[in-house]
Structures are given as structure tokens and as C-alpha cells.
Amino acid sequence: MKFAIQVDKLRKQYGEHRAVKGISFTVEEGTLFAFLGANGAGKSTTIEILCTLLEKTSGTVKINGHTLDASNDNAEIRKSIGVVFQQSLLDERLTVRENILHRGKTYGLSRGQLAENYQFVSTYLHLEDIEKRKYGTLSGGQKRRADIARALIHRPKILFLDEPTTGLDPQTRQFVWQAIKQLQLETNMTVFLTTHYMEEAAVAHHVIVLKQGEIVAEGTPDALKTKYAYDSMALVFHNSAEGSKWLKDNAISYTEKLGIYTIRVDSTLHALDLLKKAEPFIASFEVIKGTMDDVFLHIMAEEGAA
Numbered sequence: 001m002k003f004a005i006q007v008d009k010l011r012k013q014y015g016e017h018r019a020v021k022g023i024s025f026t027v028e029e030g031t032l033f034a035f036l037g038a039n040g041a042g043k044s045t046t047i048e049i050l051c052t053l054l055e056k057t058s059g060t061v062k063i064n065g066h067t068l069d070a071s072n073d074n075a076e077i078r079k080s081i082g083v084v085f086q087q088s089l090l091d092e093r094l095t096v097r098e099n100i101l102h103r104g105k106t107y108g109l110s111r112g113q114l115a116e117n118y119q120f121v122s123t124y125l126h127l128e129d130i131e132k133r134k135y136g137t138l139s140g141g142q143k144r145r146a147d148i149a150r151a152l153i154h155r156p157k158i159l160f161l162d163e164p165t166t167g168l169d170p171q172t173r174q175f176v177w178q179a180i181k182q183l184q185l186e187t188n189m190t191v192f193l194t195t196h197y198m199e200e201a202a203v204a205h206h207v208i209v210l211k212q213g214e215i216v217a218e219g220t221p222d223a224l225k226t227k228y229a230y231d232s233m234a235l236v237f238h239n240s241a242e243g244s245k246w247l248k249d250n251a252i253s254y255t256e257k258l259g260i261y262t263i264r265v266d267s268t269l270h271a272l273d274l275l276k277k278a279e280p281f282i283a284s285f286e287v288i289k290g291t292m293d294d295v296f297l298h299i300m301a302e303e304g305a306a
């Protein structure tokens with residue numbers, strides 16, 4: 001197994017404030033890695049350190065085999081990563097194409113290589129319709145596409161994205177997110193992202209939940225869902241009194257709201273088993289799968305609200 005990122009006991013202190021408290025984790029090459037956390041958890045601080053933009057207080061960090069803060073390594077790290085932050089870095093007065101090509105030149109790419117790379121980013125981010133427009137005139141979603149294209153022009157091994165879809169409308173968010181996922185899958189690039197959207201974290205290979213500078217949970221989305229979320233089943237009975245009696249007689253705990261009885265189930269098969277037994281009483285039912293939202297809420301509640 002090859003690691004794109006290795007972080008060991010990373011700490012960051014702003015004066016007296018301990019923003020990151022000795023976290024350790026690894027990111028496998030070619031995976032999509034999601035960093036979750038409530039506001040102020042330390043996500044941006046961590047990502048800025050990994051991208052060489054902020055000095056760490058202590059700990060070791062390796063990016064693509066280069067050790068952060070070792071001689072010349074930070075320059076090598078910068079060449080091998082692409083970064084998209086919440087604030088854009090593109091020039092409002094230049095066209096999208098000019099902005100991206102200008103960025104490519106700062107990496108010393110040859111004319112041929114630059115043209116090839118531009119074609120690559122343009123295809124993935126669908127730049128055809130916006131490349132001739134000035135960056136300052138674009139919508140939020142169009143800007144985001146250009147931001148990501150700029151970060152990819154030198155074909156980095158790792159793409160860092162700090163809340164890439166925050167503030168976008170749902171349709172644009174979906175579009176940008178599809179492009180990121182497709183890129184990751186088809187080019188085997190490592191993608192490290194912070195996000196507030198649980199459905200985005202749900203498709204990551206690995207998720208870390210950060211709280212007040214510490215890792216409070218990590219694993220695959222499935223493992224986290226198994227541990228922190230559960231499936232439930234909503235039942236409507238022909239006769240509520242008879243239905244609730246059946247639940248009580250079978251020692252099944254439930255909550256009830258407006259005649260809908262919700263019970264916890266271990267799995268879909270468990271739900272099926274219960275349905276067979278309670279069939280004479282049931283007018284309708286719905287099995288509700290546990291979500292990453294449940295995971296996040298559960299972890300936040302468990303560890304005390306931020």
C-alpha cells in the first residue's frame with residue numbers, strides 16, 4: 001500500500017489556542033479522503049499545513065514521499081499538489097483560459113505540455129462554454145469549475161479541496177461534485193477534501209471526523225454507519241391500538257408521531273422478518289437507511305456539542 005499523505009502527531013497552536021492537538025492519519029494513493037468536522041474543528045488549519053501554506057507547531061508530515069519542512073521538499077510538495085481554497089485566486093480581469101494558462105506557465109510547463117494539460121482539464125471541467133469569458137463575470141458554479149481547473153493544470157498527484165461546493169446551488173453542487181468524482185476515478189488521483197455535506201463524505205473511501213482539534217472517529221463510510229447510525233422502519237397500522245399492543249407484546253421499543261410508529265432495525269433482513277410477523281396489523285411501511293448525517297450528529301452528540 002502506498003501513501004500519498006502521512007501525518008504523525010501533528011500539532012498547531014495559535015498563541016495559547018491549540019487548534020490541532022496531535023493528530024495522526026494516512027491517506028492511501030488514489031483514494032478519495034474526506035475530512036469532516038464542525039466549524040472551528042481545525043480542518044482548514046490542517047489542510048493549510050499539508051499544503052505548505054501554514055507552519056506547523058510540531059509533528060511530521062509526508063506528502064508524496066517528501067517530508068514537510070525538510071530542505072527543498074516544500075517546493076517539491078507544491079509541485080505535486082493542487083489546491084482549491086474557499087476564496088478564489090484567479091484574476092477577475094482575465095479570461096478563464098488566460099488565468100489557467102498563466103498558472104501553467106508558473107510551473108515551467110513547455111508549450112506542448114501546457115496545451116495537452118489544458119485540453120485535459122477543459123474536458124473534465126467542461127470549460128468550453130466559459131473559457132473565453134472574464135473570470136469576474138462568471139456565476140459561482142462556473143468560477144468553481146475554473147478554480148479546480150487552475151489547480152489541476154500541472155497534473156498534480158493530490159488535489160486538496162477545502163469545502164469545494166459550499167455556497168453552490170444543489171444542481172451546480174452536483175455538477176462540480178460529479179466532475180471531482182470522475183477525475184478521481186479515471187485518473188487515480190488522490191483527492192483530499194473537507195466538506196460540510198454528509199452525502200459527499202458518504203462516497204469517500206475513508207472519512208475522518210475532527211472535533212476541537214482531535215480525531216474523534218474514522219473509517220470507511222460503511223464502517224462509520226454501522227457504528228454510529230442505524231436503519232429504522234416506519235410503520236402505519238390499520239388500527240394503532242392493536243399495532244402498538246403488538247409492539248409492546250413483542251418487547252419492541254418505538255417512537256410514535258402522528259400515527260407513524262418508528263422502530264430500530266438491525267438490517268433490512270431484520271425488517272423483513274418483523275414485517276412477516278406483524279403483517280396482519282400493517283397498513284404501510286418504509287425502511288429508512290442510516291445516513292452519514294446520523295453518523296455526524298451521533299458523534300457530535302456523543303462527544304459533547306462543539
Ligand SMILES: Nc1ncnc2c1ncn2[C@@H]1O[C@H](COP(=O)(O)OP(=O)(O)OP(=O)(O)O)[C@@H](O)[C@H]1O
Pocket residue numbers: 014017019037038039040041042043044045046
Ligand atoms: N490565525 C489564527 N489565529 C488564531 N486562531 C485561529 C487562527 N486560525 C484559526 N484559528 C482558530 O483555530 C481553530 C480551528 O480553525 P479552522 O479554521 O482550522 O477550523 P475549520 O474546521 O476549518 O472550521 P470551518 O469549518 O469554520 O472552516 C478555531 O478555533 C479558529 O478560531
